[in-house]
Amino acid sequence: QSALTQPASVSGSPGQSITISCTGTSSDVGGYKYVSWYQQHSGKAPKLMIYDVINRPSGVSNRFSGSKSGNTASLTISGLQAEDEADYYCSSYTSSSIWVFGGGTKLTVL
Amino acid sequence: QITLKESGPTLVKPTQTLTLTCTSADFSLSTSGVGVGWIRQPPGMALEWLALIYWDDDKRYSPSLKSRLTITKDTSKNRVVLTLTNMDPLDTATYYCARNIYLGSNWYFDYWGQGTLVTVSS
Numbered sequence: 001q002s003a004l005t006q007p008a009s010v011s012g013s014p015g016q017s018i019t020i021s022c023t024g025t026s027s028d029v030g031g032y033k034y035v036s037w038y039q040q041h042s043g044k045a046p047k048l049m050i051y052d053v054i055n056r057p058s059g060v061s062n063r064f065s066g067s068k069s070g071n072t073a074s075l076t077i078s079g080l081q082a083e084d085e086a087d088y089y090c091s092s093y094t095s096s097s098i099w100v101f102g103g104g105t106k107l108t109v110l
Numbered sequence: 111q112i113t114l115k116e117s118g119p120t121l122v123k124p125t126q127t128l129t130l131t132c133t134s135a136d137f138s139l140s141t142s143g144v145g146v147g148w149i150r151q152p153p154g155m156a157l158e159w160l161a162l163i164y165w166d167d168d169k170r171y172s173p174s175l176k177s178r179l180t181i182t183k184d185t186s187k188n189r190v191v192l193t194l195t196n197m198d199p200l201d202t203a204t205y206y207c208a209r210n211i212y213l214g215s216n217w218y219f220d221y222w223g224q225g226t227l228v229t230v231s232s
Binding site: 003098 | 149155162170173223225
């Protein structure tokens with residue numbers, strides 16, 4: 001199972017919006033509505049930010065939103081804040097009944 | 111707040127077997143709908159999904175590592191054990207355990223341990 005494809009890095013200024021893409025295949029992202037996103041600050045464990053493509057766990061800011069079109073899922077962060085600077089990973093359920101992560105995207109807040 | 115803790119050796123030699131334990135006092139492995147998984151992250155690299163075990167002993171493995179991985183649980187001690195055989199320097203990574211629960215329409219890792227760095231070197 002190959003890792004999902006994410007851009008290595010994205011950046012934005014405070015207050016702006018950014019979008020991180022996550023591209024897979026019809027055997028994972030495209031075949032299911034089971035995409036999740038994790039935020040990982042440097043040296044810390046990942047934190048679940050989005051599940052089922054669009055849902056936020058309790059306590060996650062509504063500045064974070066998810067979507068999907070075909071084989072590509074996206075995470076959008078609006079009203080960018082300094083605390084959003086972190087690595088972001090997508091994950092998808094697959095036709096092999098396991099999960100796969102993306103390669104990760106480093107978000108820099110300028 | 112749910113906490114999980116990984117424990118095991120920090121240094122293993124090539125060809126040895128790695129055994130890691132994940133424990134939590136905040137939820138029960140025998141509770142219906144609960145799973146625990148392992149994920150690793152080589153230094154400076156991406157997360158890699160390894161294995162998962164559910165309350166009913168259903169087990170899932172990464173196809174690329176399936177021949178080397180074993181995941182088990184001990185409900186009496188409320189812990190999950192991961193073994194990885196024939197360790198190689200490329201297996202050097204921080205190993206995380208995480209709780210896996212049903213959210214919405216599928217299973218997701220909602221709480222993670224702090225991770226434990228395992229270095230493979232002679």
